[in-house]
Amino acid sequence: MKIFDTHTHLNDPTFSGNTQQYIDNAKELDVDEMAIIGSNEEFNIEAIRLAQNYQPLHAVVGWHPEFAKEYNEEQLVNQIKLPEVVGIGEIGLDYHWEEDPEPKIQKQVLIQQLDVAQQYNMPVSIHCRDAFDDMYEILKNHDMSKSGIIMHSFNGDVEWLNKFLDLGLWISYSGVVSFKNAPEVHESAKETPLDRLLVETDAPYLTPEPYRGHTNQPAYTRYVVDAIAKYKGITPSEVAEHTFNNAHQVYNL
Numbered sequence: 001m002k003i004f005d006t007h008t009h010l011n012d013p014t015f016s017g018n019t020q021q022y023i024d025n026a027k028e029l030d031v032d033e034m035a036i037i038g039s040n041e042e043f044n045i046e047a048i049r050l051a052q053n054y055q056p057l058h059a060v061v062g063w064h065p066e067f068a069k070e071y072n073e074e075q076l077v078n079q080i081k082l083p084e085v086v087g088i089g090e091i092g093l094d095y096h097w098e099e100d101p102e103p104k105i106q107k108q109v110l111i112q113q114l115d116v117a118q119q120y121n122m123p124v125s126i127h128c129r130d131a132f133d134d135m136y137e138i139l140k141n142h143d144m145s146k147s148g149i150i151m152h153s154f155n156g157d158v159e160w161l162n163k164f165l166d167l168g169l170w171i172s173y174s175g176v177v178s179f180k181n182a183p184e185v186h187e188s189a190k191e192t193p194l195d196r197l198l199v200e201t202d203a204p205y206l207t208p209e210p211y212r213g214h215t216n217q218p219a220y221t222r223y224v225v226d227a228i229a230k231y232k233g234i235t236p237s238e239v240a241e242h243t244f245n246n247a248h249q250v251y252n253l
């Protein structure tokens with residue numbers, strides 16, 4: 001079985017100096033390939049450096065809503081031309097934290113990055129927290145059918161799932177799907193068609209059961225696969241196979 005972690009932050013200082021160790025840990029649990037996701041200038045550069053130095057890693061670069069004011073379009077356009085860069089992300093809207101830039105600025109920078117993605121046919125990894133309504137309106141008005149949109153760590157209910165599926169999105173689940181107190185996410189995972197499904201860790205965040213409370217790492221994508229298999233009533237290898245192939249399709253690998 002082969003698993004693809006479509007959204008992880010091995011470029012986070014939590015893991016620095018131990019990249020090979022975390023890749024080896026992942027391999028032991030059949031996690032063979034990963035997309036390293038940037039969020040600002042520093043993390044984007046580190047994602048690219050890792051992808052250039054470690055074979056199973058690919059880089060995704062972009063400006064997270066928290067860093068919207070630092071957005072540098074010239075840098076983004078130059079970086080996505082590198083062969084190691086397979087997508088733009090994480091980009092999006094986050095209305096949870098009061099200290100983040102105001103929604104108007106977040107939306108503007110999201111749209112600017114979607115325009116770049118559209119122009120260069122790059123898939124995007126979307127971060128969306130407490131902002132489904134605005135996100136839906138923006139994505140609805142952007143034809144991304146040639147590039148592809150991943151809703152990272154989807155935590156919505158089946159109604160939102162269906163709205164985003166209708167827009168042609170890929171739906172990626174993180175460790176949240178393994179949490180006992182997330183019945184809506186269990187139901188959404190069950191209802192997500194196998195040909196739109198992706199898995200991720202978002203490490204070092206969102207550690208799945210049975211390691212909730214500890215630092216997350218890419219290896220634990222395995223437990224996300226196990227949880228989804230349980231809710232779908234299929235085998236982990238079926239979930240792994242579909243999500244691995246889907247990841248290759250969306251990231252053009």
Ligand SMILES: [Zn+2]
Nearest residue numbers: 007037090202
């Ligand atoms: Zn992330």
